[in-house]
Amino acid sequence: MPARTWTLGTAALLLCGMAAAQTQPASARKRGVDPQIAAALRRVSAAQIEANIRKLAGFHNRSTLSAADPAAIAQGRGIGAARQWIQSEFLRYSQACGGCLEVKTDSFVQEPADRIPKPTEIVNVYAVLPGTDPENVQRIYLVSGHYDSRNSDPLNVEDEAPGANDDASGVAVSLECARVLSRYKFPATLIFLAVAGEEQGLYGSQHFAQWAKSQGMNIEGVLNNDIVGGNKTPGDTQRDPSIVRVFSEGVPTAANEAELRRLRALGGENDSPSRQLARYVREVGEKYLSKGFGPKLVFRRDRYLRGGDHISFNQQGYAAVRFTEYREDYNHQHQNVRTEKGVEYGDLPKFVDFQYVANVARLNAAVLASLASAPAPPAKVRLLTKQLENDTTLAWEPSPGGLATGYEVLWRPTTEAEWPILNVESVGDATTATIPRSKDNVIFAVRAVDKKGHRSLAVVPMPER
Numbered sequence: 001m002p003a004r005t006w007t008l009g010t011a012a013l014l015l016c017g018m019a020a021a022q023t024q025p026a027s028a029r030k031r032g033v034d035p036q037i038a039a040a041l042r043r044v045s046a047a048q049i050e051a052n053i054r055k056l057a058g059f060h061n062r063s064t065l066s067a068a069d070p071a072a073i074a075q076g077r078g079i080g081a082a083r084q085w086i087q088s089e090f091l092r093y094s095q096a097c098g099g100c101l102e103v104k105t106d107s108f109v110q111e112p113a114d115r116i117p118k119p120t121e122i123v124n125v126y127a128v129l130p131g132t133d134p135e136n137v138q139r140i141y142l143v144s145g146h147y148d149s150r151n152s153d154p155l156n157v158e159d160e161a162p163g164a165n166d167d168a169s170g171v172a173v174s175l176e177c178a179r180v181l182s183r184y185k186f187p188a189t190l191i192f193l194a195v196a197g198e199e200q201g202l203y204g205s206q207h208f209a210q211w212a213k214s215q216g217m218n219i220e221g222v223l224n225n226d227i228v229g230g231n232k233t234p235g236d237t238q239r240d241p242s243i244v245r246v247f248s249e250g251v252p253t254a255a256n257e258a259e260l261r262r263l264r265a266l267g268g269e270n271d272s273p274s275r276q277l278a279r280y281v282r283e284v285g286e287k288y289l290s291k292g293f294g295p296k297l298v299f300r301r302d303r304y305l306r307g308g309d310h311i312s313f314n315q316q317g318y319a320a321v322r323f324t325e326y327r328e329d330y331n332h333q334h335q336n337v338r339t340e341k342g343v344e345y346g347d348l349p350k351f352v353d354f355q356y357v358a359n360v361a362r363l364n365a366a367v368l369a370s371l372a373s374a375p376a377p378p379a380k381v382r383l384l385t386k387q388l389e390n391d392t393t394l395a396w397e398p399s400p401g402g403l404a405t406g407y408e409v410l411w412r413p414t415t416e417a418e419w420p421i422l423n424v425e426s427v428g429d430a431t432t433a434t435i436p437r438s439k440d441n442v443i444f445a446v447r448a449v450d451k452k453g454h455r456s457l458a459v460v461p462m463p464e465r
């Protein structure tokens with residue numbers, strides 16, 4: 001059967017010439033809101049998040065090296081007690097949805113290494129909400145936070161290390177997404193993860209990501225939340241509770257030599273799958289969150305001198321981004337709890353803005369629910385470059401899983417950061433499209449759409465000769 005082809009007509013051409021100059025109207029931004037997702041977001045509770053952060057901070061010291069023996073667990077001290085509690089929360093949510101969650105652990109012994117002085121058991125705790133559609137259940141979207149904490153000395157397992165912001169806040173986001181989204185059904189699968197070993201050197205997430213890769217798990221997007229507490233230190237006039245930063249890699253960490261050669265020749269260093277995920281976060285934020293809060297994209301993998309669990313997933317070739325509050329307060333992370341010269345140090349719950357964390361949780365939940373409701377991205381998206389011509393022909397294979405009812409071609413000038421909302425052409429259920437616009441001047445992408453308007457991640461084409 002010949003592929004269905006779509007060609008842009010003259011009237012549409014006039015329109016798209018105007019599009020770049022237009023601002024994005026509010027009505028366009030809110031188009032395609034799914035009432036079920038909007039209802040789920042209303043269930044996100046700042047009070048529940050506050051209770052969870054205070055509970056985690058109450059385990060005294062959650063260093064990966066801290067106690068995990070039965071006596072310490074009975075006393076509610078150390079990382080063993082923390083992970084048991086996280087597991088019990090996931091089980092509680094699962095009970096409330098008739099056993100809809102599979103609660104699991106990924107456990108291994110880390111041999112001595114940097115910041116690991118002796119063999120140490122590291123346990124990642126997670127819950128799976130399996131997709132309801134057999135054709136889409138293998139597609140996975142994952143949200144993560146790290147439940148280990150540290151104080152000034154990364155080997156100190158005795159002194160208080162409440163880690164309220166770093167990273168009980170991120171674990172609270174993962175837990176709250178599990179609590180709220182487990183009440184709904186999605187065609188694709190969601191995983192809610194809490195990892196350990198982050199502060200010692202990303203050990204937990206590395207193990208999980210390597211294992212996922214070895215199993216051939218199709219994780220289409222990872223949302224890592226680390227330091228999303230909003231920092232409400234008294235007197236900090238530069239904090240901005242309306243922004244959460246979303247970091248994403250440009251040149252993929254896992255790119256091979258051939259891919260790097262292509263990036264050098266044609267550009268594309270601003271179009272990694274992780275960056276498409278970041279742009280998706282922005283679009284979803286505009287669609288579902290109120291005016292007073294939204295993501296700000298930062299086009300780098302992470303902050304200077306810092307790393308996080310999303311990098312473990314990037315290393316395995318997965319699209320992964322990091323959420324972090326807008327302005328960090330270094331007196332309140334990686335510091336022993338103390339007062340010096342009138343300055344309070346330590347990562348205490350009183351410096352966390354629970355309403356802010358709830359907004360971050362809403363954004364994560366909206367992205368997860370949107371992606372898990374949407375069709376898979378179209379496969380093998382190509383841009384045909386056999387001959388020199390000013391039109392552009394794109395071709396792709398249908399979105400696997402049968403949810404797609406159509407496709408959209410997006411484009412943007414090479415200097416534009418995001419996909420302008422009006423630079424979209426619906427091409428029906430065609431699998432090729434010819435656009436009278438030169439591939440040399442813009443960046444194209446294709447995404448799949450279903451009948452309710454859920455959109456897949458955008459895929460930038462590979463050149464095909």
Ligand SMILES: [Zn+2]
Pocket residue numbers: 146166167198226227
């Ligand atoms: Zn952290």
